[in-house]
Amino acid sequence: MTNDLEGTGEALADSLAAIREREPLVQQLTNEVTKNDLANVTLSWGALPVMADAPGEASEMAELAGAVLLNTGRMTDSNIEALHAAGRAANDLGVPVVLDPVGAGTTPTRDEVHTSLLEDVEFAAIKGNYGEITHLAGKTAEVKGVESVGEYEEITESAQALAETTGAAVVASGAEDIVAGSDRIYRLRTGDEMLSTVVGTGCMLGATLAVFTGSLEEDVTAALHGTLAYGLAGERATDLEYNGPASYRINLIDSIAGLTPEVAAELETENQIVRVR
Amino acid sequence: MTNDLEGTGEALADSLAAIREREPLVQQLTNEVTKNDLANVTLSWGALPVMADAPGEASEMAELAGAVLLNTGRMTDSNIEALHAAGRAANDLGVPVVLDPVGAGTTPTRDEVHTSLLEDVEFAAIKGNYGEITHLAGKTAEVKGVESVGEYEEITESAQALAETTGAAVVASGAEDIVAGSDRIYRLRTGDEMLSTVVGTGCMLGATLAVFTGSLEEDVTAALHGTLAYGLAGERATDLEYNGPASYRINLIDSIAGLTPEVAAELETENQIVRVR
Amino acid sequence: MTNDLEGTGEALADSLAAIREREPLVQQLTNEVTKNDLANVTLSWGALPVMADAPGEASEMAELAGAVLLNTGRMTDSNIEALHAAGRAANDLGVPVVLDPVGAGTTPTRDEVHTSLLEDVEFAAIKGNYGEITHLAGKTAEVKGVESVGEYEEITESAQALAETTGAAVVASGAEDIVAGSDRIYRLRTGDEMLSTVVGTGCMLGATLAVFTGSLEEDVTAALHGTLAYGLAGERATDLEYNGPASYRINLIDSIAGLTPEVAAELETENQIVRVR
Numbered sequence: 105m106t107n108d109l110e111g112t113g114e115a116l117a118d119s120l121a122a123i124r125e126r127e128p129l130v131q132q133l134t135n136e137v138t139k140n141d142l143a144n145v146t147l148s149w150g151a152l153p154v155m156a157d158a159p160g161e162a163s164e165m166a167e168l169a170g171a172v173l174l175n176t177g178r179m180t181d182s183n184i185e186a187l188h189a190a191g192r193a194a195n196d197l198g199v200p201v202v203l204d205p206v207g208a209g210t211t212p213t214r215d216e217v218h219t220s221l222l223e224d225v226e227f228a229a230i231k232g233n234y235g236e237i238t239h240l241a242g243k244t245a246e247v248k249g250v251e252s253v254g255e256y257e258e259i260t261e262s263a264q265a266l267a268e269t270t271g272a273a274v275v276a277s278g279a280e281d282i283v284a285g286s287d288r289i290y291r292l293r294t295g296d297e298m299l300s301t302v303v304g305t306g307c308m309l310g311a312t313l314a315v316f317t318g319s320l321e322e323d324v325t326a327a328l329h330g331t332l333a334y335g336l337a338g339e340r341a342t343d344l345e346y347n348g349p350a351s352y353r354i355n356l357i358d359s360i361a362g363l364t365p366e367v368a369a370e371l372e373t374e375n376q377i378v379r380v381r
Numbered sequence: 382m383t384n385d386l387e388g389t390g391e392a393l394a395d396s397l398a399a400i401r402e403r404e405p406l407v408q409q410l411t412n413e414v415t416k417n418d419l420a421n422v423t424l425s426w427g428a429l430p431v432m433a434d435a436p437g438e439a440s441e442m443a444e445l446a447g448a449v450l451l452n453t454g455r456m457t458d459s460n461i462e463a464l465h466a467a468g469r470a471a472n473d474l475g476v477p478v479v480l481d482p483v484g485a486g487t488t489p490t491r492d493e494v495h496t497s498l499l500e501d502v503e504f505a506a507i508k509g510n511y512g513e514i515t516h517l518a519g520k521t522a523e524v525k526g527v528e529s530v531g532e533y534e535e536i537t538e539s540a541q542a543l544a545e546t547t548g549a550a551v552v553a554s555g556a557e558d559i560v561a562g563s564d565r566i567y568r569l570r571t572g573d574e575m576l577s578t579v580v581g582t583g584c585m586l587g588a589t590l591a592v593f594t595g596s597l598e599e600d601v602t603a604a605l606h607g608t609l610a611y612g613l614a615g616e617r618a619t620d621l622e623y624n625g626p627a628s629y630r631i632n633l634i635d636s637i638a639g640l641t642p643e644v645a646a647e648l649e650t651e652n653q654i655v656r657v658r
Numbered sequence: 659m660t661n662d663l664e665g666t667g668e669a670l671a672d673s674l675a676a677i678r679e680r681e682p683l684v685q686q687l688t689n690e691v692t693k694n695d696l697a698n699v700t701l702s703w704g705a706l707p708v709m710a711d712a713p714g715e716a717s718e719m720a721e722l723a724g725a726v727l728l729n730t731g732r733m734t735d736s737n738i739e740a741l742h743a744a745g746r747a748a749n750d751l752g753v754p755v756v757l758d759p760v761g762a763g764t765t766p767t768r769d770e771v772h773t774s775l776l777e778d779v780e781f782a783a784i785k786g787n788y789g790e791i792t793h794l795a796g797k798t799a800e801v802k803g804v805e806s807v808g809e810y811e812e813i814t815e816s817a818q819a820l821a822e823t824t825g826a827a828v829v830a831s832g833a834e835d836i837v838a839g840s841d842r843i844y845r846l847r848t849g850d851e852m853l854s855t856v857v858g859t860g861c862m863l864g865a866t867l868a869v870f871t872g873s874l875e876e877d878v879t880a881a882l883h884g885t886l887a888y889g890l891a892g893e894r895a896t897d898l899e900y901n902g903p904a905s906y907r908i909n910l911i912d913s914i915a916g917l918t919p920e921v922a923a924e925l926e927t928e929n930q931i932v933r934v935r
Contacts, residue, residue, distance in 0.1 A: 137693045137709050139414045143580040148626055153580065155414050156488070158456035164488040179712035180736060182457060207708070211718040301915065303697040303707065344624055347898055348912025349702055358625025361578065416691045420857040425903055430857065432691050433765070435733035441765040459734060621901055635902025638855065 110328055111290070111377035116336075117369035119320055119329040124150040124365070128170025128318035132311060133157040133187055135177025135206065138304035141357075142173075142311040148361040149333075151315045162186040163193035171228075171318025172199055174221065175310055177206040179213050187217075191225030200228035200317045203272070204310035208232060209239035227272040228323045231310050234259045237276040241266040256280070260380065264289055273327035277309055281331050285324035289381040292328075294335025294373075296342055301349040302356070309334050312360075332373060337363050387605055388567070388654035393613075394646035396597055396606040401427040401642070405447025405595035409588060410434040410464055412454025412483065415581035418634075419450075419588040425638040426610075428592045439463040440470035448505075448595025449476055451498065452587055454483040456490050464494075468502030477505035477594045480549070481587035485509060486516035504549040505600045508587050511536045514553040518543045533557070537657065541566055550604035554586055558608050562601035566658040569605075571612025571650075573619055578626040579633070586611050589637075609650060614640050664882055665844070665931035670890075671923035673874055673883040678704040678919070682724025682872035686865060687711040687741055689731025689760065692858035695911075696727075696865040702915040703887075705869045716740040717747035725782075725872025726753055728775065729864055731760040733767050741771075745779030754782035754871045757826070758864035762786060763793035781826040782877045785864050788813045791830040795820040810834070814934065818843055827881035831863055835885050839878035843935040846882075848889025848927075850896055855903040856910070863888050866914075886927060891917050 109115055129152045132142055139155055146153035156165040159182055166172050172194040174187050194201045203225075205218045218240060232240065241262035259276050263284035267274040276282040281292040299305045309331065316330035317323060340363070341355035386392055406429045409419055416432055423430035433442040436459055443449050449471040451464050471478045480502075482495045495517060509517065518539035536553050540561035544551040553559040558569040576582040586608065593607035594600060617640070618632035663669055683706045686696055693709055700707035710719040713736055720726050726748040728741045748755045757779075759772045772794060786794065795816035813830050817838035821828040830836040835846040853859040863885065870884035871877060894917070895909035 135709070136413050136690050137697050140417065140580065140694065143414050144626065144630075147578065147580055154484070154487075155412070155454075156456065156484075158458070158460075158490070160458070161456045161488055161490040164490055168487065177709075179710065179715045181712070181714070182459075182736075183712075207710070210708075210722065211710070211715055213712070213715040213718055301701065303694065303701055346912075347909070348915040349698065350908040350911035350915075354627040354631065354908065355624070357627035358623075361625040361627075413690050417694065417857065420691050421903065424855065424857055431761070431764075432689070432731075433733065433761075435735070435737075435767070437735070438733045438765050438767040441767055445764065459736075631904040631908065632901070634904035635900075638902040638904075 110325060111373055113368050113371040113373050116329050116332055116373065117365040119316060120333065120363065120368050121365040123315060123319040126170065126319045127152060128315070129154055129168055130171050130173065130314050130318055131156060131165050131169040131190065132173040132175065132314065133162060133183065133190055134173065134175035134307065137177065138307040141304050141308055144357055145308045145311045145360060146315055148357055149312065149315045151318065157183065157186045159185040159189055162190035166190045166193040166199060167197060169194065169199055171314045172201045173204065173310055173314035174201060175204040175206060175307055176214070176217055176221070177307070179217060184217055187221060188224055191221065195226050200323065201225055202310060202314040202317055203227045203230045204307060205230070205232050205236050205240055208236040222270065227270060228317045229273045229275065229313050229327045230266060230270060231275040231277065231313050233306055234276055234278045237266060237274060238262045260289060273323040275309070275313065275327050275331050277306055281335065283324070283328045283331055288324065288379060290328055291378045291380050292331055292335055293376045294332060294339060296338045298342060298349070298352045299338045302353045332377065333363060336371065336373070387602060388609070388650055390645050390648040390650050393606050393609060393650065394642040396593060397610065397640065397645050398642040400592060400596040403447065403596045404429060405592070406431055406445055407448050407450065407591050407595055408433060408442050408446040408467065409450040409452065409591065410439060410460065410467055411450065411452035411584065414454065415584040418581050418585055421634055422585045422588045422637060423592055425634055426589065426592045428595065434460065434463045436462040436466055439467035443467045443470040443476060444474060446471065446476055448591045449478045450481065450587055450591035451478060452481040452483060452584055453491070453494055454584065456494060461494055464498060465501055468498065472503050477600065478502055479587060479591040479594055480504045480507045481584060482507070482509050482513050482517055483584070485513040499547065504547055505594045506550045506552065506590050506604045507543060507547060508552040508554065508590050510583055511553055511555045514543060514551060515539045537566060550600040552590060552604050552608050554583055558612065560601070560605045560608055565601065565656060567605055568655045568657050569608055569612055570653045571609060571616060573615045575619060575626070575629045576615045579630045609654065610640060613648065613650070664879060665927055667922050667925040667927050670883050670886055670927065671919040673870060674887065674917065674922050675919040677869060677873040680724065680873045681706060682869070683708055683722055684725050684727065684868050684872055685710060685719050685723040685744065686727040686729065686868065687716060687737065687744055688727065688729035688861065691731065692861040695858050695862055698911055699862045699865045699914060700869055702911055703866065703869045705872065711737065711740045713739040713743055716744035720744045720747040720753060721751060723748065723753055725868045726755045727758065727864055727868035728755060729758040729760060729861055730768070730771055731861065733771060738771055741775060742778055745775065749780050754877065755779055756864060756868040756871055757781045757784045758861060759784070759786050759790050759794055762790040776824065781824055782871045783827045783829065783867050783881050784820060784824060785829040785831065785867050787860055788830055788832045791820060791828060792816045814843060827877040829863070829867060829881050829885050831860055835889065837878070837882045837885050842878065842933060844882055845932045845934050846885055846889055847930045848886060848893060850892045852896060852903070852906045853892045856907045886931065887917060890925065890927070
């Protein structure tokens with residue numbers, strides 16, 4: 105199949121401009137490893153991060169938010185309670201909610217939390233690595249820590265199946281990223297292998313999707329443009345000098361801030377996206 | 382009005398030397414987004430950070446500290462309990478306490494916690510952005526997340542009013558910073574707009590004020606010199622090469638470490654501070 | 659005394675290759691200040707970090723891990739419960755456990771937790787600064803925050819005493835690092851004074867020891883090579899350009915990733931290690 109207009113630099117530029125125009129408050133419930141990164145990524149896209157995750161306050165803050173990210177990296181009782189409270193409050197008000205099911209398939213505790221969240225909360229987008237998405241779709245995946253191994257074809261099927269059962273736009277990230285809605289599927293060749301040398305780059309994509317979902321009307325477009333923009337920033341980060349993963353990470357966030365609507369409009373992105381269905 | 386001697390590079394150099402001489406242990410109860418930054422900022426000024434914030438241990442550690450920072454960014458029951466315990470223990474021993482009322486005015490939970498802390502603990506210094514200080518002073522502020530909008534004149538009045546009712550030195554940070562004691566008010570033009578592109582730069586100023594308050598006798602001087610030194614470091618960070626917010630953040634902490642008494646003594650700071658009352 | 663073969667670059671290269679071969683999942687229960695750093699250090703050595711520290715999940719994850727790090731930097735009830743649960747689960751399965759007793763000797767709460775952990779859990783390795791190791795060995799140490807002062811000879815004795823009573827390999831880090839087993843003691847001259855200007859570099863050594871302990875059969879060798887490799891990375895970080903502690907920290911993690919088996923095999927390390935017993 106061929107690309108459609110969604111994959112052009114001009115379309116991406118419009119989405120990046122919408123973030124700066126709306127400047128949404130993006131509430132993020134996330135693990136402690138990546139809190140700082142996610143907040144800085146959010147600010148660098150032009151949105152306003154707020155990381156309020158106390159159970160008593162999570163729903164209050166969700167009412168003020170333009171989007172809510174539920175990253176399940178930390179499994180304390182307090183966090184689990186807050187994930188549900190913020191998700192439900194956002195659903196009640198029509199605020200879009202993004203799920204990042206960290207480590208799905210590794211421990212019984214995680215399985216229970218993810219099953220429960222999928223029953224309790226309606227998601228605008230769900231993002232995971234190949235193993236996490238395959239696991240959530242009910243298939244067996246080989247999972248080691250938060251990394252995973254899987255076959256590409258299976259993953260596309262899993263992503264679409266999960267999109268159909270949940271109604272969410274689904275992003276499966278890996279060597280190539282898959283973006284699946286119930287009506288269309290894209291495959292993206294953006295990104296750089298350096299992304300896998302830095303902790304939390306998957307979580308940063310989750311924050312990116314929350315920013316785009318909070319700024320655009322259509323969830324699959326938001327998921328596609330968020331994944332595209334993040335992958336382009338990951339590529340452009342290698343244009344700046346670096347000596348390893350830590351300096352690459354600095355470049356990544358600088359590149360996110362540098363991917364302005366003006367810059368994006370000039371980029372040729374057509375060869376990097378294939379609409380596969 | 383004119384400057385007084387407090388605003389000179391030589392006076393600042395003396396304060397920076399006092400930190401290195403006393404090397405105070407600065408206990409910091411803060412949010413998880415900025416814990417690492419605040420610890421590194423503290424160490425880079427020449428003080429010793431300790432981030433002990435468990436409710437059971439917070440008061441034990443406060444007894445060993447030269448200053449205590451209460452940053453209210455995280456609203457879990459555990460954190461709230463620890464904020465009170467550490468604040469009271471420090472008050473009992475005459476250890477100065479600095480308040481950073483993150484997000485004051487955003488949620489009912491935050492309002493309750495800030496009101497309660499102001500009743501329970503005596504502060505040497507209070508630092509917030511324009512909206513937070515205006516809100517604590519009992520005025521209405523337009524607040525969006527942790528950012529805020531306000532009129533400059535109102536803010537000066539609010540800062541002084543808060544200084545008078547609490548007895549604390551009050552710092553309202555923004556495009557220009559205001560430092561208010563009950564007897565005098567300063568306006569600082571230091572800083573750089575890049576500071577607003579990095580998450581937690583307000584929190585880092587809070588840690589800076591705790592370091593200075595724990596090293597100097599007089600709280601308004603500590604607040605003035607802490608705010609001045611931090612703003613100068615923020616300016617000098619642009620002298621080093623950077624490509625965006627993440628590399629600027631690296632420069633900021635390097636510049637803090639590089640602002641030695643010797644360097645400060647040579648700086649011309651007179652035009653950057655105005656005593657307005 | 660003279661060096662033995664353990665201290666050569668070739669021996670270190672073999673150990674670094676073993677990490678990449680085994681790619682162990684290293685579970686880390688640690689403080690919130692250094693979580694991100696420890697995860698990135700672990701990934702940069704070629705192992706897989708997982709930071710699951712909820713009490714209910716800690717033992718489930720320990721069952722999947724190749725090594726477990728217990729860093730006691732945070733003294734909340736939840737963390738203390740998780741430290742015990744993960745340690746015991748790892749012991750039951752023969753998974754090696756590393757202890758980093760942060761701030762041992764500072765507060766009564768910390769003393770109680772460390773005593774209790776040493777009774778409850780068997781450790782493959784224990785790492786602390788001079789004061790922490792001296793304190794755990796039952797001697798009096800002058801401790802200020804997480805820094806400490808002590809005499810070198812005492813520390814060697816304390817490290818060996820602790821190794822004998824616990825059966826663990828003991829690393830006392832400072833200007834020179836001491837690595838003690840019950841049968842042999844080494845003194846290492848690697849490292850750089852810049853390490854003391856960055857928060858959490860001691861914690862990063864703890865994560866490094868967990869990586870090596872999870873990849874090698876013999877605990878004293880793992881402790882020696884982990885300490886050696888980390889010190890070498892700390893030295894080599896100064897070969898890259900830096901302007902202060904923050905840019906040095908970036909270099910440190912880049913240097914860890916850059917210390918491949920091939921690079922290590924070429925290094926002359928003999929003059930940097932002395933076997934003292």
